[in-house]
Amino acid sequence: MRKLPEEATDRAAWLLPLLAAHGLATATSLLPRGPLGRECWVPFLQGTRSERLTGLLVAAVEDGTTHVTDDQAEELSEVHLAALGRDLRMERATLEVVTTLEAAGLDHRVLKGPAVAHLDYPDPAQRSFIDVDVLVRSDQWDDAVAALTAVGGHRAYPEPRAGWDRRFTKGTTFKMGDFCEVDLHRTVVSGPFGLSVDLEALWERPDDLVLGGRPLKVLPPEARFLQACFSAAVSDVPPRLASLRDIAQMGLGGKVDSGRLARLTRSSRAEVVVHRAVQLATASLPVSGLGLLGEWVGALRPGVLQSRVMASYLRSSDRYLSQCLGGVWGIRGTRDRLAYLRGLALPDRRFVTDRYRGHMDRWYQAACRLVRGHLAA
Amino acid sequence: MVGGTSVLKAETRTSWVREEAVLWRGLGTGVVILPPGSDTPSLLSGSAAAVWRLLAEPVDLPAVVDRLALEFGAPEHEVGPGIARLLQQLVKLGAVKARRGEEAA
Known part of the structure; x- marks a missing residue:
């Protein structure tokens, strides 16, 4: 185990992964008994908040793992x-x-947080x-957008081309009222992997959640785990500690069936994602492993193409452009690929004029970014 | 104003239970609730949180008073009126509902 850093802010950052592993069965290090000195406590609490770990810190204080002053x-x-x-x-x-969505007769699944x-x-x-x-179904996408718009939702971005969203988008963000944003999803991650996800499988065997007395449908454990892997491996670079904790929490929770997860991962062509997410979680958090699930993931050997697609998410520049191009890999079928490329090359003028002087200007800037990216590489 | 043993007797046929639609989380010994129709979460602490926890199932007032008196080591006649007032406040907030004439747990 690494030595506790001297500098208070470094010490605070060093403690955060320990906090993120609090309560896990395979955690190998505990938070210090405390209480921390003021110079360390302030950045530690700040980090706890930004990494969304306050609940774990409260739990660590309540169970006596660590002590705090009044x-x-x-x-x-x-x-x-x-x-x-x-x-x-x-x-x-x-x-x-x-x-x-129910009033409009639309199928849905509550994702992530709750x-x-x-x-x-x-x-x-x-x-x-x-x-x-x-999450809503692709073939009900337009109806779902209409339903949310009818109750006062405003789309953050227009659709690039008529019919694009229901075939190719990850989803769109609606601003509802003053403080709330709703992410309406067609798939669970942006870019090539979102296009490659086995969408039909996401709708199978839903789990039930009761919230405020209302029964809701959510993804089954394997799909929740896969989505958590997308969040940890490609959505946030570097990932939040809370996302890595999700991987460990679900990996050790006993609900994820490794056979079903293997099938979903394979049909979604996401072995590289699951592999990277678990690797990040076990390398960043002080845990000795993720049990049987960790062993299965450790044996995965992602293919070269998947690894190249993964690299498009991790680029420091031109991530959006390379993900757009990588989308061709994610889409199944020549006809859909051609439609995708046509939509990328020739979006509606309304979509273009918000950001560019026209199609020519958009292509020119994209080409410049590609050249710059290659030169930098 | 509610208070006294006679009120407790009168309340034996009324049970109290959480409104199902309330969203809530535990916070240490307290509870944060967001009742339907309210945009502002409320923090229940101390005996109020203890009452909230008891109301997972329908309970009548004497039973609540009995449990709280035991938990906080206070005489029933002292805690009774305060609990009755709290229940009324929680009803007003939309967090708890009264069920008249139903059998309490």
Whole structure:
């Protein structure tokens, strides 16, 4: 185990992965007994908040793993109370979105935050979240957009080309009211992997979640785990510690069936994603492994093409452009690939004029970015 | 104003239970609730949180008073009126509902 750094801010950053592993069966290091000195506590609490780990810190204090002063307890309580208040408001917004979709007769699944917090953690207060994510079926996409628009939702971005979203988009963000954003999903991650995900499999064997007395449908454990892997491996670079904790939490939780996960991962061509997510989680958090699931993932040998697609997510520049091009890999069928390329090359003028002087200007800038990217590489 | 043993007797046929639609989280010994129709979460602490936890199932007032008196080591006649007021406040907030004439747990 590495030595505790001398500098207070470094020490605070060093402690955060220990906190992120708190309570896991295979955790190998505990938080210090404490209390921390003020110079370390302040950046530690700040990091705890930005990494969305306040619930775990409260749990660590409550079970006596670490001690805080009365002042620190008050500060922590204030920060955590704010996080919990936001979680509850997001759950309320989730219920409102579900009500809207149900009224329109649309199938849906609640994704991420509430599902993971309630079904995968021992106490939902340990897992905070900041937005609302709901999955709808591709063939009901336009109806879902219309339903949310009818109740006052505003799309953050226009559709690039008529019919594009229901075939190729990850989803779109709706601004609902003053403070709430709803991510309406067609698939669970952006870019090539989102296009490659086995969408039909996501709708099979849903789990049930009761929220505010309402029964909701959420993804099954294997699909929740796969989505968590996308979040940890490609959505946020570098990933939040809360995302890595999700991987460890679900990996050790006993709900994920490795056979079903293997089938979903294979049919989604996402072995490289699961491999990277588990590798990141076990390398970043002080855990001795993820049990049988970890062993299965360790034996995965992702192919070259998948690894190249993964690299497009990790580029420091031109990530969007390379992911757009990588989309050709993710799409199945020549006809859909051609439609995708046509939409990329010739989006509606309304979509282009928001950002460029016209199609020529957009192509020119894309070409420049590609050349710059190659030169930098 | 609610208070006294006679009120407790009168309340034996009314049970109290959480509104199912309330969203909530535990926070240490407290509870954060977001009742339907409210945009602002409320923090219940101390005996209020203890009452909330008891109301997972329908309970009548004497049973709540009995449990709270035991938990906080206070005489029933002292905690009773306060709990009755709290229940009324929680009903007003939309967090708890009264069920008249139903059998309590």
